[in-house]
Amino acid sequence: QSVLTQPPSVxxxxxxxxxxxxxxxxxxxxxxxxxWYQQLPGTAPKLLIYDNNKRPSGIPDRFSGSKSGTxxxxxxxxxxxxxxxxxxxxxxxxxxxxxxxxxxxxKLTVL
Amino acid sequence: xxxxxxxxxxxxxxxxxxxxxxxxxxxxISSGYYWGWIRQPPGKGLEWIGSIYHSGSxxxxxxxxxxxxxxxxxxxxxxxxxxxxxxxxxTAVYYCARQDYYGSGSYSYYMDVWGKGTTVTVSS
Numbered sequence: 709q710s711v712l713t714q715p716p717s718v719x720x721x722x723x724x725x726x727x728x729x730x731x732x733x734x735x736x737x738x739x740x741x742x743x744w745y746q747q748l749p750g751t752a753p754k755l756l757i758y759d760n761n762k763r764p765s766g767i768p769d770r771f772s773g774s775k776s777g778t779x780x781x782x783x784x785x786x787x788x789x790x791x792x793x794x795x796x797x798x799x800x801x802x803x804x805x806x807x808x809x810x811x812x813x814x815k816l817t818v819l
Numbered sequence: 820x821x822x823x824x825x826x827x828x829x830x831x832x833x834x835x836x837x838x839x840x841x842x843x844x845x846x847x848i849s850s851g852y853y854w855g856w857i858r859q860p861p862g863k864g865l866e867w868i869g870s871i872y873h874s875g876s877x878x879x880x881x882x883x884x885x886x887x888x889x890x891x892x893x894x895x896x897x898x899x900x901x902x903x904x905x906x907x908x909x910t911a912v913y914y915c916a917r918q919d920y921y922g923s924g925s926y927s928y929y930m931d932v933w934g935k936g937t938t939v940t941v942s943s
Binding site for chain 2: 739
């Protein structure tokens with residue numbers, strides 16, 4: 709059971725927009741910054757978003773991130789078939805135990 | 820361009836120690852960042868194992884802390900993972916990654932460069 713909660717799957721048609729939620733608590737998302745990763749089939753994860761809403765160089769602006777309270781959201785516009793992947797949120801957890809935590813992952817299907 | 824490459828045995832026997840190395844190119848470990856490991860069991864999500872700074876300070880996942888050691892060799896620009904007393908539950912793809920960690924009060928921690936991963940199976 710993951711510390712951060714994500715929907716197991718989402719789907720949308722090419723060209724449409726989709727959002728993926730990530731829910732946590734005050735010890736993690738509520739007081740720290742969130743990152744998002746894309747894992748294409750059979751490959752290593754790739755950083756999409758850091759510090760809630762910043763994109764690394766080379767990540768298109770179709771990908772966006774936001775945070776409100778103890779939840780974060782990844783948005784993807786102009787969906788492409790190449791966006792089909794697993795998406796993970798992650799953050800620092802400031803509870804008694806030092807830790808980095810991830811969500812369970814969301815499988816995006818582009819119909 | 821920063822690149823990371825994992826290496827090590829693909830098969831480890833139960834109760835033995837898993838040992839992996841991550842070679843870094845295109846960036847000097849001594850220049851900064853944290854360097855660490857994440858694993859992904861078959862068909863499952865990501866689990867952070869731990870990380871090390873070039874000075875040697877470490878952070879470990881509390882659930883693995885008693886079995887994990889991460890070390891760094893700045894002369895070879897590489898870092899290593901040792902996981903002792905392995906069981907079948909430790910079977911996973913192991914990724915090394917460059918990790919950024921900063922903040923005061925509110926912290927940012929993310930992995931910006933990943934290796935391709937190496938599969939480790941625990942079986943007799």
